[in-house]
Amino acid sequence: MSRKLGSVISAAITLMVFTVLPFYAPSLLPPEVGQALSQAGFNQSGFINQIAIMGVLMAILTLVKGFSPESSPICLLASIASSVSMLVFTLLSLGLGDWEGLGITTISLNVQGVLNTVVLDLRLFVQLAVLSVALQVMHSILVFVDARKRTSSPNNAGRTREALWQMERDKESTTHPVAQPRLMMPPRPTESGRT
Amino acid sequence: MRAVRVFGLLVFLVQLSSVLTFGLGVYTIFNVASSTASGDAIGLELTIDRSTGIGILRLLATLRNIGPLGADLAIGVGAIDNSSAYITRNSTSLHLDAGEGKPVSISLHIPADSMRELMLEGVEGYFEVTFDIRTLNKMVGFLNSLRIRTGEPR
Numbered sequence: 491m492s493r494k495l496g497s498v499i500s501a502a503i504t505l506m507v508f509t510v511l512p513f514y515a516p517s518l519l520p521p522e523v524g525q526a527l528s529q530a531g532f533n534q535s536g537f538i539n540q541i542a543i544m545g546v547l548m549a550i551l552t553l554v555k556g557f558s559p560e561s562s563p564i565c566l567l568a569s570i571a572s573s574v575s576m577l578v579f580t581l582l583s584l585g586l587g588d589w590e591g592l593g594i595t596t597i598s599l600n601v602q603g604v605l606n607t608v609v610l611d612l613r614l615f616v617q618l619a620v621l622s623v624a625l626q627v628m629h630s631i632l633v634f635v636d637a638r639k640r641t642s643s644p645n646n647a648g649r650t651r652e653a654l655w656q657m658e659r660d661k662e663s664t665t666h667p668v669a670q671p672r673l674m675m676p677p678r679p680t681e682s683g684r685t
Numbered sequence: 686m687r688a689v690r691v692f693g694l695l696v697f698l699v700q701l702s703s704v705l706t707f708g709l710g711v712y713t714i715f716n717v718a719s720s721t722a723s724g725d726a727i728g729l730e731l732t733i734d735r736s737t738g739i740g741i742l743r744l745l746a747t748l749r750n751i752g753p754l755g756a757d758l759a760i761g762v763g764a765i766d767n768s769s770a771y772i773t774r775n776s777t778s779l780h781l782d783a784g785e786g787k788p789v790s791i792s793l794h795i796p797a798d799s800m801r802e803l804m805l806e807g808v809e810g811y812f813e814v815t816f817d818i819r820t821l822n823k824m825v826g827f828l829n830s831l832r833i834r835t836g837e838p839r
Contacts, residue, residue, distance in 0.1 A: 603833065603834035604831060604832065604833050604834070605811075605830075605831070605832040606829070606830070606831055606832075607828075607829070607830045607832075608827070608828070608829050608830075609826075609827070609828040609830075610826070610827055611819075611825060611826035611827070611828070612711075612825060613824075614706075614710075614821065614824040614825050615703065615706070615707050615710075615825075618699070618702075618703040618706070618707075619703065621699060622696065622699050622700050622703060625692075625695065625696045625699055626696055628692065629689070629692050629693055629696050632688065632689045632692055633689055636689050
């Protein structure tokens with residue numbers, strides 16, 4: 491599968507999961523849950539919009555990443571931006587729309603003189619997300635450096651950067667034969683051949 | 686090229702372990718929390734001694750952990766006065782291994798003067814019950830605090 495096709499599929503899945511699904515999911519919740527959440531001061535539509543915007547952004551970055559050669563700075567920047575947007579998405583999700591909580595979410599609900607306060611401490615997952623994004627950024631830089639090395643090898647000396655990128659694109663879009671051609675066996679000698 | 690692939694594998698493993706940890710931790714916490722939230726598992730009763738006027742707030746609960754990880758619990762009861770300060774409070778903590786269930790009982794003795802004040806009409810006092818559930822070596826937590834108004838509203 492070429493990088494372009496992979497990026498299109500990946501962007502489509504990202505769009506489905508982060509943009510289409512959040513708009514559809516609230517209709518699956520029982521109405522009491524939605525009511526309780528709004529009483530607790532949770533801005534459901536605002537949260538869904540934030541997630542959907544992040545989904546569109548991540549899908550665009552995935553496409554940019556897939557359609558630009560690995561050795562181009564655009565690919566590197568798109569890759570880093572994609573990792574950072576994933577971190578923002580994690581912060582938004584864990585904080586139920588409030589990314590400034592950095593993993594600590596507080597919900598308060600007052601029903602008939604009973605004040606119910608819930609505090610979720612999910613800082614560990616924020617720390618893991620930061621570690622993961624840092625590693626992803628380092629990986630993107632390594633991929634970029636590696637691709638640069640390949641394009642600047644002595645075989646490619648004298649070619650312009652644009653020509654090298656075009657070569658890289660052509661190499662990616664080349665279809666490989668599915669099966670190797672069979673070796674042709676020499677024909678069996680016939681009776682007439684023996685004579 | 687090989688180093689890039691090894692690094693990519695490392696990134697994937699970190700992401701996979703993060704997702705697994707999140708799933709297990711949150712599943713455990715919400716399992717224990719749902720056992721505290723069910724009406725049959727928890728009982729809160731207030732008794733006032735007619736002769737002394739002392740109030741006794743008693744919390745009885747049967748807590749169960751049907752999650753895959755062990756959980757640490759801290760349960761507290763308290764009485765809060767008009768100025769949002771604690772009159773008195775009591776707490777206990779316990780550890781529940783995966784699949785384990787334990788009964789918990791805490792009593793809180795409220796002095797007669799404070800008890801009388803809390804029961805006055807229009808007083809903004811509260812009885813407080815808190816459940817602090819933590820798992821993954823206390824790194825992930827869920828705190829539920831219930832404040833029940835004491836005095837009748839004006």
